[in-house]
Amino acid sequence: MISINRDSPTRDDVHRLLSEHLADMFATSPAESVHALDHSALSAPSISFWTAREDGALLGCGALKLLDPAPGAGGQGEIKSMRTAATARGRGVATLVLRHILDDARSRNLESVYLETGTEDYFAPARRLYARHGFTECAPFADYVLDPNSVFMELQL
Template sequence: MVRALSPPPTLRFELDDLSRPPVRDLVARHLAGMHAQSPPESVHALALEGLKAPAIRFWSAWSGQTLAGMGALRRIDSENGEIKSMRVADAFLGQGVGRAILDHILAEARGLGLAALWLETGSVDGFIPARTLYQSAGFTACGPFDTYGPDPFSVFMTLRL
């Protein structure tokens, strides 16, 4: 028996100031997850204050009144951006929310006139879903970029927009 997939939830994206408790909690859960899978020197996820930097746009994704996920775009320079802090709330895993967040960030980056996006994600098995998502959107492996250096716990990817 083949089970039909449910359509992804309808999401509302908000440019977020990171002040609401559910958003702050999801950022904390994201950081805890990164630290659980990588040594401290290999965790490149940003804490709340880092996500409030002027070069970063941070969005929360809502299904009704429930936080479904988050994602950020850091402007590296006039042509390049970096995806930061993408996370889907546990209750929404496997429902297409990650793809919707990624698509939102890609559209925003194109709207800003960026020519390329970059990202860093983990190399261990717990990051396979993230790497698979990015590959399915056309991201390809590359070397370290911007201020990153080689790291066995990191996978670097890029996409020309």
């Protein structure tokens, strides 16, 4: 059975998965368009980090970063570092992690959740996953700017 729990992004197996994630991001996108966070940035107090595991084996991870609300807006979050281990792809791990993150966002009474992903074909499965869960394209949010290599998405909760 797959379980999703809070975890440390500095844990050895998680660190390796995040390093693989960053390497793939830099291999598929120009450096100025890579917005993935490393394990130390994911340890910030404003970020909640979870892993999906089965019998102790790491299957994937994801994070929710709390954003400073815009004036007059309620709480907002950003999904970060969604990654499924290559050996676990096709098993629904990303869906389980995404649902867990969205449930957490709802329990915090956030009004919306945002994310940034790439425009390249490599990111098409991620864009489809988010669209299946109700995310729609939006303008850049927080400190992001328009970028031909980025797709910005939001979900109103």
